[in-house]
Amino acid sequence: MITTVVGHYPKVGGRGPNLRTAIAHYEVGRISLEEVRRVQDEVTKEVLLEQARAGIDLVTDGQIRWEDGQTYFARRIRGFTINGLVRYFDTNTYYRQPVAEGRLAWTGPITLEDYRFARRHSPRPVKPVVTGPYTLARLSLHPAYPDREPFLLHLAEILNQELLALQKENPPLIQVDEPAILKWPHDFPLFRRAMERLTRGVTVPLALYTWFRDINGLYPDLFRLPFQVFGLDFVMGKGNYQIIRDFPSDKALGLGCVDARNTKMETVEEIVEAVRRVRPLVGLDRLYLSPSCGLEYLPRDRAYEKLVRLVEGAKRAQEVLA
Amino acid sequence: MGALLTTAVGSYPKPERLQQARYKVARGEMSPEELERLEREATAFWIRAQEEIGLDILVDGEQYRGDMVTYFAENLEGFTVSGLVRSYGNRYYRKPIAVGPVGRRAPLTLRWWQFAQGLTGKPVKGMLTGPYTMADWSFNEYYPTFTDFVMAMAHVVREEAMDLVKAGARYIQIDEPAVSARPEEMELASRALGVVTKGLDCVVITHMCYGDFAAVFPHLLALPVHVLDVEMANSNYDLLELFRRHPTDKTVAMGVIDVHSHRIETVEQVKAAIRRGLEVFPPERLWIDPDCGLKTRTVEEALAKLRVMVTAVREVKEEMGLP
Numbered sequence: 001m002i003t004t005v006v007g008h009y010p011k012v013g014g015r016g017p018n019l020r021t022a023i024a025h026y027e028v029g030r031i032s033l034e035e036v037r038r039v040q041d042e043v044t045k046e047v048l049l050e051q052a053r054a055g056i057d058l059v060t061d062g063q064i065r066w067e068d069g070q071t072y073f074a075r076r077i078r079g080f081t082i083n084g085l086v087r088y089f090d091t092n093t094y095y096r097q098p099v100a101e102g103r104l105a106w107t108g109p110i111t112l113e114d115y116r117f118a119r120r121h122s123p124r125p126v127k128p129v130v131t132g133p134y135t136l137a138r139l140s141l142h143p144a145y146p147d148r149e150p151f152l153l154h155l156a157e158i159l160n161q162e163l164l165a166l167q168k169e170n171p172p173l174i175q176v177d178e179p180a181i182l183k184w185p186h187d188f189p190l191f192r193r194a195m196e197r198l199t200r201g202v203t204v205p206l207a208l209y210t211w212f213r214d215i216n217g218l219y220p221d222l223f224r225l226p227f228q229v230f231g232l233d234f235v236m237g238k239g240n241y242q243i244i245r246d247f248p249s250d251k252a253l254g255l256g257c258v259d260a261r262n263t264k265m266e267t268v269e270e271i272v273e274a275v276r277r278v279r280p281l282v283g284l285d286r287l288y289l290s291p292s293c294g295l296e297y298l299p300r301d302r303a304y305e306k307l308v309r310l311v312e313g314a315k316r317a318q319e320v321l322a
Numbered sequence: 323m324g325a326l327l328t329t330a331v332g333s334y335p336k337p338e339r340l341q342q343a344r345y346k347v348a349r350g351e352m353s354p355e356e357l358e359r360l361e362r363e364a365t366a367f368w369i370r371a372q373e374e375i376g377l378d379i380l381v382d383g384e385q386y387r388g389d390m391v392t393y394f395a396e397n398l399e400g401f402t403v404s405g406l407v408r409s410y411g412n413r414y415y416r417k418p419i420a421v422g423p424v425g426r427r428a429p430l431t432l433r434w435w436q437f438a439q440g441l442t443g444k445p446v447k448g449m450l451t452g453p454y455t456m457a458d459w460s461f462n463e464y465y466p467t468f469t470d471f472v473m474a475m476a477h478v479v480r481e482e483a484m485d486l487v488k489a490g491a492r493y494i495q496i497d498e499p500a501v502s503a504r505p506e507e508m509e510l511a512s513r514a515l516g517v518v519t520k521g522l523d524c525v526v527i528t529h530m531c532y533g534d535f536a537a538v539f540p541h542l543l544a545l546p547v548h549v550l551d552v553e554m555a556n557s558n559y560d561l562l563e564l565f566r567r568h569p570t571d572k573t574v575a576m577g578v579i580d581v582h583s584h585r586i587e588t589v590e591q592v593k594a595a596i597r598r599g600l601e602v603f604p605p606e607r608l609w610i611d612p613d614c615g616l617k618t619r620t621v622e623e624a625l626a627k628l629r630v631m632v633t634a635v636r637e638v639k640e641e642m643g644l645p
Binding site (some may be wrong): 004011087093300 | 404405406407408409410411412414417419457461462463500503504582633
């Protein structure tokens with residue numbers, strides 16, 4: 001069993017330099033952008049160590065530099081401008097909406113330097129994370145394209161270049177985030193075409209992560225997509241326990257079993273129970289245990305405690321169920 | 323009730339002096355008494371401003387509240403407050419956590435309502451955050467289910483509403499902005515509002531932000547309140563079409579001022595919006611207000627927007643010969 005995280009991690013609340021203060025100072029012209037970047041580097045290092053200290057096997061860089069999962073990519077893809085605030089699904093958080101005002105173009109790697117930096121400073125293996133084309137398209141506007149389909153398929157080609165660039169670094173796994181497909185499952189035929197374009201020529205293992213809902217309407221076709229790991233939310237998507245009756249024997253399941261949207265702590269026994277319930281579907285060696293989604297919905301101290309508990313739960317499950 | 327009554331949704335910007343004072347109190351450099359003095363001063367400023375501009379139903383401007391959920395949580399039993407969580411960009415807030423049965427130690431907003439009402443002859447609305455929003459924007463470590471949490475909050479909000487009515491409040495607004503993020507839970511929000519408003523002897527308003535309400539529109543129209551206050555300016559008045567197709571005998575407070583934009587609307591723009599509203603509702607069941615609280619605007623922007631709004635209403639009324 002491998003313990004991992006889904007994506008973001010709280011940016012403030014650590015012992016090191018305070019990113020919130022740094023950005024506030026930057027906004028009033030008291031410090032330079034380089035100084036903000038230096039603080040982001042320091043916080044990223046701190047977060048990498050914090051995840052390792054909690055005992056997580058496969059970490060992310062915490063996405064400390066991302067203002068949100070959409071903007072971070074859209075700002076670096078030519079043709080996008082950034083619009084006003086929009087609520088992110090049913091959370092009480094907001095992202096800035098990307099708008100494809102012109103024809104899009106990939107002008108160079110977006111996450112590559114971040115990945116190199118994280119790998120250099122992490123005691124544990126790091127997985128790069130890329131927001132998937134479907135979610136990026138769904139949460140954007142596209143006046144420069146006649147409708148969503150060509151926009152989405154073009155975005156898939158652009159992000160395919162991102163995956164190919166990351167692949168050259170030989171990461172253990174590249175994660176693609178596609179929470180939006182759970183909300184609009186009737187789009188699956190189009191989603192499949194986008195995923196095929198996105199993954200073309202990619203030979204390193206790929207993970208597809210979703211959250212906030214179950215996969216109702218997508219089972220079993222989702223698991224036939226060209227990914228090796230499928231990360232699902234079993235907290236807000238409790239229905240997944242019933243929906244998945246069969247899981248392909250050559251793929252791995254990401255079991256999001258610790259609630260990343262509530263401070264209430266799971267017990268070790270609850271985590272063991274989650275593993276026990278999927279045990280008939282998938283061998284323990286093909287399980288990735290994680291929180292239900294990114295941890296930035298929690299305050300920093302609780303995010304860390306949740307990871308510690310996740311690792312305890314995984315250890316106990318290994319002892320009890322192996 | 324009169325025609326085209328004007329009101330505001332709740333919050334007004336805090337003057338710079340008050341903002342600074344809040345930081346100083348947090349750092350222990352100012353006494354809470356001094357802060358309260360400034361909060362009263364700011365409240366009086368907004369009451370005077372609303373009277374001068376000519377609004378019909380006033381609000382106290384929430385100068386003493388940091389955040390619409392945290393303010394209540396900090397003053398209720400059963401809540402603690404978390405470390406910082408980010409809402410967007412570089413904005414962070416402390417999120418309430420329900421750790422025990424929620425309940426009131428004492429009335430929360432009553433004193434402020436009495437203070438504001440004592441400054442004016444016009445009615446001041448009692449402003450409460452609704453049970454659904456209180457629960458949704460908090461962590462829950464105590465209640466077995468979200469529904470349990472919402473319904474427990476409903477009883478707390480009801481007690482506060484009853485105290486306000488007893489003190490003489492004729493209008494009470496229950497804010498439920500969280501519902502728009504999950505329209506499928508409108509029924510739960512409605513059930514909770516029912517607990518709050520049952521037998522309450524006043525005009526009850528609920529404010530909601532814009533959402534994809536088409537599928538739950540009958541539930542929206544069935545909410546146990548007299549006035550539905552909804553954002554319209556920032557959604558290009560899409561909801562008007564739904565109201566046209568589903569007639570209601572409720573009063574609708576129509577947001578005609580975009581609170582997220584620095585740009586001040588023109589009188590003509592607002593008049594055009596009011597006329598669109600009047601195609602769907604009779605003037606005695608159409609109220610005019612900004613989309614949402616104005617607290618993110620500057621004081622000058624907020625005043626300018628309210629002035630444009632009231633001028634537009636006055637001109638439309640004159641043109642139509644309305645009292």
